[in-house]
Amino acid sequence: MYRSHNCGELRISDVGKQVTISGWVQKSRDLGGLTFVDVRDRYGITQLVFNMDERAELCTLARKLGREYVIQATGMVRERSSKNLNRSTGEIEIEVTELNILNESQVPPFTIEDDTDGGDDLRMKYRYIDIRRNPVKDNLIFRSKLAIETRKYLDHQGFIEVETPFLIKSTPEGARDFVVPSRLNSGQFYALPQSPQTFKQLLMVAGIDKYFQIVKCFRDEDLRADRQPEFTQIDCEMSFVHIEDILNTFEGLTRHLFLHTMGVDLGDFPRMTYDDAMRLYGSDKPDLRFGMQFVEINDIAKGHDFSVFDNAELVVGICAKGIAEQYSNKDMKDLTEWIQRPQIGAKGLVYIKYQEDGSIKSTIGKFYSDDVLHSWAERFGAEKGDVILILSGEKDKTRKQLNELRLEMGRRLQLIKPGDFKPLWVIDFPLLEWDEDSERFFAMHHPFTSPKKSDIPNMMSGDHETLKNLKADAYDMVINGAEIGGGSIRIHDRALQAKNFELLGFTKEQAEAQFGFLMGAFEYGAPPHGGLAFGFDRLCAVMNGQSSIRDFIAFPKNNQGRDMMIDAPSPVDEAQLEELSLIIKQPEA
């Protein structure tokens, strides 16, 4: 028996007990005749004490212990004279009578502390040491608990977890599939799923009624910060449902998760149409933890000979409360330069300071009288001391830029309370998105999303403008400005699905070759159905107020898709390539 107790459970009530614990040496201190060793495991830290006068040999051995040595110690629990009340085991220590070194350790490459001195690359390479640190370990424990609670809720709601296959079919449309050469079928490839979308729909056709799965998905994208080639989804689908049934079910799931892992009651989720989200926040994932809604002023801004506004499709602004005095001209210049950076790309920033003395100070004073600008202030609900920030230009671009500015002002003014969670549903997404460059429609959500019932006739026979305005039964769940999940009611009718593929530029033959199995299934009694998927890694991060998903993944890959610890990917044997009938094309000289 390696231990009678773990390192986190001994209390004052255990004093006098003979115990054995095992764990890692966190640190040790020699204080004259006494040596103290903190021993650590997943559950906590317990102090060992060795007495040179009473047990010289044992104490000498204890003094040789290095950091991260794995040891086993037996002894009597006793009350500490100097208690550490920040630690659950801080009232006791173990007077050691037997000590075994179970394994030695080299000096670890970084400190095993909450704030480590290890850089990112080092932490990734020695991830098995990094996970010993509380912040990373706690994230993994949180993730496990979140998965347990997810399953508990969905099981209770009658969902069945069904494992869908990982070796599926590659679809050129989806792009960015990881492919897997088949040895038994020479020259052919499987693909790893970007999502179990078609399989979960087939499970609805199969009568499974309520499906879920916590499942790995794969996407071979050029990795931006905080993307991983493999990621985890809570994937769900339900039959015989309208949009309300789905929103209620998964709002319930999310509330359950927050309540049972963090004790946070989220209350009812507000709902906002995509159009409103774009109009009021310039984003389909608005952060509602602070206000500063957009105010459009085309009607009062145009016609005053200010050509910048007169020529703009949209003039729109936000009101930043109480910064008129605080923000100097230089601050405003900095902000203007910030918004003009290429990443954001605004041409300029117009501001109107409604000063404490009631006067107006503005960059556009020569075009607009103070009276006019006072009326603007009224429109924005601005009070003395506020500053109105205005952008103008092409509608979509301007909204996007103002969204960035709003978020930046939220950060600069520290409007976000730590521990605050503001969820909402964004609904009524467009069905199709027109891409000017390739002159074709893309699916805003995915090709299986149903238009709103009232839009079906428009979809079957509408002109280009009508098609652009089709609305889908699609929805996203957003928390604190992050998209946590999204889904839709699906098409379950073969003709409608075929029409959608046609609008998306598939030939009949392409649609049949790639998704014939699904359209075929629609001919054998497909029920109305819909669902959604949550980004599980993202959910973990957002719930913990963190922006990066990487530390919620036990063994993440870096931005080049490499696992630094095991050094993958790597070359394979010629023999293996031979078996797969593959040749690697050498780069041209």
Added chain:
Amino acid sequence: MYRSHNCGELRISDVGKQVTISGWVQKSRDLGGLTFVDVRDRYGITQLVFNMDERAELCTLARKLGREYVIQATGMVRERSSKNLNRSTGEIEIEVTELNILNESQVPPFTIEDDTDGGDDLRMKYRYIDIRRNPVKDNLIFRSKLAIETRKYLDHQGFIEVETPFLIKSTPEGARDFVVPSRLNSGQFYALPQSPQTFKQLLMVAGIDKYFQIVKCFRDEDLRADRQPEFTQIDCEMSFVHIEDILNTFEGLTRHLFLHTMGVDLGDFPRMTYDDAMRLYGSDKPDLRFGMQFVEINDIAKGHDFSVFDNAELVVGICAKGIAEQYSNKDMKDLTEWIQRPQIGAKGLVYIKYQEDGSIKSTIGKFYSDDVLHSWAERFGAEKGDVILILSGEKDKTRKQLNELRLEMGRRLQLIKPGDFKPLWVIDFPLLEWDEDSERFFAMHHPFTSPKKSDIPNMMSGDHETLKNLKADAYDMVINGAEIGGGSIRIHDRALQAKNFELLGFTKEQAEAQFGFLMGAFEYGAPPHGGLAFGFDRLCAVMNGQSSIRDFIAFPKNNQGRDMMIDAPSPVDEAQLEELSLIIKQPEA
């Protein structure tokens, strides 16, 4: 709202209620003025009734419904005049006042009945229809419940579920890796894990203490019957444990699963050494649902001038109870031919009939006196009416053949009670297995398995014979003759791991290139640890008394590794190969 109730929940107490249900048309019958339609969903079947006299239009519509049409019906629940007590909803029916056809269906390619007329290929191609059948649907529900109970038990025991990566490193040693070309790292490949073995060991080094995962694994083998290229494991690992801790924990898990999904109490599991299992059953996965243990008779069989036995390394038999009268000479001849089939390959079968009248009838009467044969009967514990079946030859081969014969006799004599479960642990496996053909050692379990502590000195310096006899801290769980899971205490010492790689024929460089990250981790405080993995698909099948895992997998592949439904694997675009820097080698003409 598509439904107020599902098709399995209405009871006599609901009579008089206005309800709406949705589902699939199972069948319909016209009886004069009445039309009855059975509508089915995951939860059950409910009878609808339409009355031609009262609602002619509705009844006419109902008569047009085809099998598997998806419908929605609203009406009043009423008591049936002719009740069907085999069905939970059999006391009521719904008198329909509103009927919507939600989707039509072509005539399904096979019947949606417990015993279908669909062949295997058809069922695989239309798996989404096959899953509507109760036996397949119930299997998937069982599997989901088994996963829930697995997680419940392990969570309660303090295990954390940690997701390990799917895109890992290919190891030539492991062979049969599926590989995944990396686009971002040209000419390099990931591999899909055959198991998360090294990662779970790293999690122990990381201090996770108790890890589990229900996880897909991949093996690109030539597919024998009932193998799948992707399969699911319950994968577990624990730190600071001896073999007893692991056996107790997972015996506990297995008992929990049987109790909470089937109401079966398995009791304590017997333990049997590998040597005993081979000696008494000729198999490392003995089926204990019936007796017929092997009896070795070298000492009494040799020295009677019967050269077949005299020249045999092993003479061994089993006693088949009470078949002396029943089994004619022809039956014995059939049995002899069965055992001589090339799949089994015994040279011949010696039998001794201990007849009801006390006389002995045998194929070897001219070598052995009746007295001698009576003494054999005593050794076998044979009574009047029994038949002793004896094989002889090289030890390992003979045991294997007699194992086949024992299992065949168990089947022929119907010794296996349906619903009987006989679990056991097989322990003390050999560490290494000598392969005569390649003249090298293979790891009996895997290269990370620890020898028994007492065998470490023998391993570090033993000669060939000593090495062959090394015992490992390895164990298998066997139920009803099927291996459900297996595992071992792992090596956690770099030098011992290096020695094991050396014995397995790795050069130092190969060991470093492939498993350097693991041996490196052993230098930073690796705790003693061990674990096991259960075959989840197999466990599902064995618990349900079935021999094939395929119907416990929602979307299985066929014996050529193909998904018949989606038609994968398949060729990929030239452009995609180009991006991956791959060329497909055409077969030579």
